[in-house]
Amino acid sequence: MPVPKKVGTMIERVHEHIISELNANTRTDTIFVLTAIILNLITLGVNSGIASAQNSTTSTIVMSAFVVLIIVINFVSEVGLIRGRQMRRKLLNGLMKMYQDQGVEGYYDPTLLGDYRTRYNLFMLTVLVTGILAVVIPFVIR
């Protein structure tokens, strides 16, 4: 059954909207991952430097402040990544439904949804591991 011209145009617009949302979602998640990893590594360097110097109350306070920063950054990053994954899943489900309605679902492999989940989990694991290293190493040096 042919799709009316007006509906067809709307579907195209929705499709474009979903694609642009997916792009924005990718950018946001990339920023979350990179920011968390870079800040974890910077904090690792700063705290290691402080820990290798003479112990003092000031150095303990500065180190503790950076540890709090690491914890906050990592939790914000994790929540952001999980929300990003949920958003991507919803957008891709909508896209799949649209493809099914158009009868072109055969071109999109649904297992890609599972792949995205694995990729997001790996991102979160990387952030978590760098965060743990940034917390533990300076205290071991101390």
Next chain:
Amino acid sequence: MTIKNSLVWILLLTISLMAVLAPGLAAAQVPPKDDLILNIMNPAYSSLKGGDEKTVYMEVRNNGSNQLTNITFSAQPPKDWTVTFTPTAIDSLAAGDVQTVEITYKVPQNAEKGDYNITVIADSNGLRAVTGIYQHVESGSLFWVWIAAALAAVLIAGFVIIYLRLDREEK
């Protein structure tokens, strides 16, 4: 001509003799001096922990021209450090002679991590020589390691809780 030549030769000989003898005469006029030099012989870097003990050797050299007598040793260590000298004193040390003294120091059990300096002093009848021993101390306590382990556990637990909670929402 011959007389002139002889005068020139006499003048040259006099100058040469003065050049050779003058430094010796000047040295002979220098009064005898007292000089004591202390040299830590094995200052190789090594870090210690609280409760550790270390022995270093110090060379005591009489660099003066007189014999030195009754050389006594003392130290100004950081708080709660103990320093002992073997021998505790040198009765006499002839000019140019060298004697080795053993210095043993012990880091207190509760010493904090850091760089420390032990001042070593030798006295001999009003003459004083001073040197220093640098020592780095590492923390022997596992307190901060436990703190790190606790923080890592909190981080992992927080991650798992947030992950499971938000994952359940997704399903």
